[in-house]
Amino acid sequence: MRSGRPAARAVVVAAALLGGLLGVAGPAAAATTYQAEDATISQGTAAHNHSGYTGSGFVDYVNTTGSYVQFAVSANGAGTYGLTFRYANGTTVARPVDVVVNGTVVTNLVFPGTGGWDAWQTLSVNASLKSGPNTVRATATSANGGPNLDSLVVGDPADTVPPSTPGRPSCSSVGSTSLTLNWGASTDDAGVAAYDIYNDGNKIAEAGNVTSARISGLTPNTEYRLSVFARDAAGNVSPPSAQAICTTLRSGDTKAPTAPSNLAYSGLTAGSVTLKWTASADDVGVTEYRVRSGTTDYATVAGAPPGTSATVTGLACGSPYSLHVVARDAAGNESAASNTVTFTTPSCGSSDGGVPSAITQISSGWTIPWGMAWLPDGKTALVTERDDKVVSGQFRVYKVTLSGARTLVGTVPNVVTTGTDAGEGGLMGVAVDPNWSTNHHVYFMHSASEGNRIVRMTFDGTSLSGYTVLVQGIRKSLYHNGGRLAFGPDGYLYATTGDGQQSDLAQDRDSLNGKVLRMTTAGKPAPGNPFGTLVYSYGHRNPQGLAWDSQGRLWEAEFGNNTYDELNLIKPGLDYGWPTCEGACGVSGMTNPKATWPVNTASPSAIAIVRNVVYMAALRGERLWRIPIGSGESVGAATAYYVGAYGRLRTVVTVPGADQLWLSTTNCDNNGDAAPGSDRIFRVTIT
Template sequence: MTRYRFRWPALLAALLLIPTSAYAATPTETASPALAPVDYQAENATISQGVVEANHVGYTGTGFVNYNNVTGSYVQFAVNAATAGPASLTFRFANGTTTDRPMTITVNGTTVATARSFAGTGAWTTWQETVLNTSLVAGSNTIRATATTVNGGPNLDRLRVDAPTDTERPTAPGQPVCSAISFDSLTLTWPASTDNVGIVAYDIYNQGQRIAAAPASPHRLTGLRPNATYELSVFGRDAAGNVSETSPQAICTTTSDPGDPTAPTAPGQPTASGVGSTSATLTWAASSDNRGVTRYEIRNTTDTVVDSVVGTPPATTKQLTTLACNTAYTLHVVAKDAAGNTSARSGTVSFTTGACAGGNNPGKPTQFSTGWTIPWDVDWAPNGSIALVTERDNFRVWKINKNGTGRTQVGTVPNSQTTDGEGGLMGVAFSPTWNGTTDQEVFFMHTSTDNNRIAKMNFNGTTLSGYTVVLNGMRKSRYHNGGRIRFGPDGFLYVAIGDSQQSNLAQNRDSLNGKILRITKTGAPAPGNPFGTAIYSLGHRNPQGLAWDSAGRLWSSELGDSIVDELNLILPGRNYGWPTCEGNCSVAGMTNPKQTWTTASASPSGLAYANGALYMAALRGQRLYRIVLNGENVSSVTSHWTGTYGRLRAVAKVPGENAIWFGTTNADNNGGQPDGSDRLLRSNLS
């Protein structure tokens, strides 16, 4: 569920090439550099006297560069080669005039083509290519295309480089160790990675968020919070953008701030106004602090944070917009300072939100099953009489009857492995024609020793047996593994797979990661897929929920980074923006979400549809969202049970009934509860 808005340069992003064999088997990695084409988009290069535009169709990437009509305007590309040697440069361009727009091409400051012709192509939407041969040095190269006349250059779409390319990943760094720990910093030391060409940087993560990059070990991490526990891991990265597996974790806690032991005073008595069905405005008197208040938190009776305000100083009023309808609230406010000191509670304020509108509101849940440890997914047999439930970290699969009774373990999924984070046994999906006899196929998504995979087993209604790998080649990591699988109305299996903590894979069509996939039951790309591969949509960070509405439209909940989480309407071939965009953006060629939430109020996981509304489980937000749909748009959103049941992950509609099941996931690393503390609950919709 963790997140970090992390962008490697787009020029490196294009360099990671995973063999197309990944769609059928585990990709093999070459032991030495090989020749391979790499595309560098002009809009991501260094531009002098030119602008990025997207007003002429037919370009690749997200746009093209329109040179200014002056001598000396240029586009400059940073190109990495694994070894020195010959290379070919292919420039894709359009020139909608009859005037030649020649350019001089230099490589590392040396001219390799003088006044190279870029003649008219007949129209600005007619794209052509021109090729020249040169040599590159090992490592970083600079390629510049400079206009040589007052007419400037053409519209330049991309540079394709056929050169020695490194596809071998570094080895994982060794065990990191923390030392010299203070209240706001520490020194992290780790054994180095090795690589066939060389390491250029190490990326340091706290859980799933990248917090620093270092050229080598050791590295001093600064700007940390006092009295905070950090779960640190390190990834090695080479010049081609290849990233290692994760190191082991180092779990380290900063000390108290010796210079500021004083907590703020308690905020004044809060009052509530403007109470509606899903909103209310809270106002309180300010706290005081010797160094200044930096944050107010609005909490409920279980001390769950309902909302917060930050600033210097923060405001003393907040409109709460994610309250549950027809619900009694008792809230208080606490203040925090920069050292992490927390004030005493303010007094409490109580109010009840207005009646629910629109129908299909979740009723008060009833608990029907206890003793679970991270129940990750629930899927119903086609006959609707039984469900299978997976547990993530112990790889167990359970059968439970529709009335919530008869919980029985039916087996485990072989070859599963935890990642000490978010990997393990995740999604489960019955074959659409499963009947326990002629069709016994049940599908699972799980993390193995080397990757994430889809596997098929037989289930006769009593016991799981057999094991066949259906789809390999989805990279794993400690976090960002996705994991949900569902058969769609078309009979094909849809797979939500995260970017595996390597954000550039989300835009790489040669990688399965950061995508929603659509495959047959044998693991082949489903007919009609937009790129002829298993990929159905791309540009995802960590998609979690999959659900179809009554019109057959596919919706997906997705964990954002540090800004917003998303609900997306998934259409074939669409690019949902990560890592260029998190939430809404105006980048051409990228699709905006239909709804967003702050990361603190959501961290979404499971998703289910029932009678005009989606029901989305929230992890960090500790609530269930009801999302009423109006065609392809969201008409209203309400939240339910904030903080009442803790972290929620699995949610499923009960077949033939206007009700949902949902499961807690408080026994995971972030919940901190003991094994066996999770439970399944039912809510009737009315």
């Protein structure tokens, strides 16, 4: 341990030399560099066993929570300054650090790996300094400690201006497993650092400051919808480009496997069945079998060669099924179907919390029904349509009775989409004030010109009127907009916000993005919020599900990136890990999810709870997940229902006073591509 020296050594550098690093002009006429080895050091040492540092060395943090480096900083005048830390992290483990200015936490800055202990990079944050002496402390918040810290530069505010929108992309040199994506250059005041390439909502590649990239590892004969985002050195992200819709070629192997045969079933239960079949043959080799009903996959068996049996779980009790098997090879060639087996699962029995036992369509003709909220009488719900493709520019709200009869009650003004036919913004969540019978207030979350908003309107039982903005300035993007609203048992309004495709915002407690928010009906921080702001929890990527159990505990579901989707138990002030963690991880100070799923089987939106069981609607997974939660903090085994039967499932809510759910589809969105008016609402009975 080294307590440090009483005064920091300052080196004055012309601000112009740091323009590319610090960006926008601020109150300082020059930038000042403070060497870490000359600062006050707690539970760390001054070291010089790596190359590339400035000054006489750097600080090697001790791997423990609470170790810190504190700089004595002098400001010529009060105002906002940029604080730029030069660091190295030779591991792949991100190291979060609280930046504390004059005793107040400004933000939690996450220092990712730099590729080596001799590879130095910078991270910046803006902070208010008072005229004269100030203290800036960088305190490790995980057991891994902080990075190797070389220096702190105090100068003009950091760059907060995002790059311009990249030009429309196009595909060339398309092969069966790769293609070249080309796009128009973005511009930025400080310079574009990189481009991120997304297929719908998932990042699949990135490139430097270039205008084309070769993307590999694709699937033959598959459509990709590619968008490009520009990113500058400060982490600011541009609006999305237009989409390039490109289809990979079929492989040179065009011969399909023979059809599987002799399909038979055994071991039938109320929720599962075991299938066996005779193997297919292929000139190159079968790589997988898929168990199907119609065109819906119920199970996949992969391998070299794959096995010839599968246990299909998550079936609905008391329901008829017809299943067959197809074989596929590495080129994506698919065999003809095997023979079909037909059976009916046994009747529903008693189980912990019940199971879905019947599903009935109650309403049709919808186009992306996104939010649902019941009026206090429990007989009528308000339902929003996210992006009305039928009547351009109108974002509709309906009231729907228990029988499914619907009536248009109005539209929400100032709503915009976040991309032509592709964006995930628009009119999203809806919540009804618990005191609606006296104040007639309802709440919406929607995308607007400047970002995402939470607003209040008046609903008199027949029509909507008035429009009051409660919260705005939530970053919007093509994807990752969050959007769920719900009142908790405490009477306060909760909202989920996505990271707006700028992942570092999820860790920034001063940002409203990547959070669960908690507020009064006036849009102010609710009493008891952990940071005195709207923020209730943070470290979220794209949360959309909120529900409370019988103990008053808050559960949340959120989209992962490429690996794991999550079910979380939310507690005030906790960090749920994104972008350091996707799924469970061992980083101190970050909270692991209670359950995870591969993204291709979930991509969850809303959740609802009936008798201590979470029901989670899955979009890409096209199924309804059932997860027992009990009274402890561990959850039971998850089972899936209605796999592929109804397409993309968006919203699920409990029916007041009944062991029933309402479940909606969003097959009309950009991933479902169904015709406008094709979405439906179902009633599910739990027995």
